[in-house]
């Protein structure tokens with residue numbers, strides 16, 4: 001699931017480039033729009049993504065696995081912030097009412113909480129309080145997963161856990177007040193892995209840095225720490 005800002009300017013050529021980049025992936029991929037996206041161009045280039053509704057908001061559910069996905073569209077054309085209007089929230093309420101027993105992840109681009117990064121919070125979400133009211137009526141929501149902030153951030157929200165995912169490109173600097181700048185920094189790209197361990201184990205969220213290799217310093221063989229017997233190619237521990 002790619003939680004929005006799939007491209008920078010919403011242009012057809014950018015979405016075509018995104019298609020090329022996603023093509024090698026073996027797993028199913030689900031797209032949703034952020035403030036940098038364009039609904040019409042996204043739809044046109046990904047017309048074969050059958051889960052995307054033909055018109056209106058890009059909201060949909062994915063019901064094929066033990067954890068149900070409910071995807072929301074916070075896009076406002078031409079604006080950096082996001083919105084969940086009455087129509088979008090009524091759709092959410094109806095979808096959550098369909099499967100009250102299924103563990104569910106709600107995905108959207110703009111997080112419904114303030115991060116403490118003032119310049120990003122100014123580009124936040126309208127309708128967060130109304131979203132919270134809906135979520136409080138549906139206790140099956142395990143997680144609200146978002147993008148937009150280019151950092152991993154977690155908050156208790158409306159009886160569930162809400163988080164933002166780091167970016168697969170650059171991150172935003174963790175400049176809390178009194179610092180008042182918005183800076184792009186080249187911290188490592190990353191994604192999140194939400195791992196379902198069943199009803200007893202729950203949904204466990206990992207942050208996975210994206211790198212070619214993760215050389216092990218030593219590995220545990222059950223009795224003690226030993227040199228990695230199969231170090232990755234090209235890795236020669238001294």
Ligand SMILES: [Fe+2]
Pocket residue numbers: 004005034035036109147148149
């Ligand atoms: Fe964004």
